[in-house]
Amino acid sequence: MSSDLSLDERVAISFGSLRTATTIALLTVIGMFFGANIEPIVFGSIIGVLVFELYENYRISKGDSR
Numbered sequence: 001m002s003s004d005l006s007l008d009e010r011v012a013i014s015f016g017s018l019r020t021a022t023t024i025a026l027l028t029v030i031g032m033f034f035g036a037n038i039e040p041i042v043f044g045s046i047i048g049v050l051v052f053e054l055y056e057n058y059r060i061s062k063g064d065s066r
Contacts (some may be wrong), residue, residue: 020053027041028045
């Protein structure tokens, strides 16, 4: 499988996904700790994460590495 992404870009994408998973886990634990209704928190997190990841991947694919 050939990839036109550099190693740094692949590491950044992997780290972004790890950060994303950690964020969802933390929000879930915080919500459970305070006895909140967890579904809206998880749903909001997943939607936010998907939008963020799509934007990051789009930005990296355009070569904007800010």
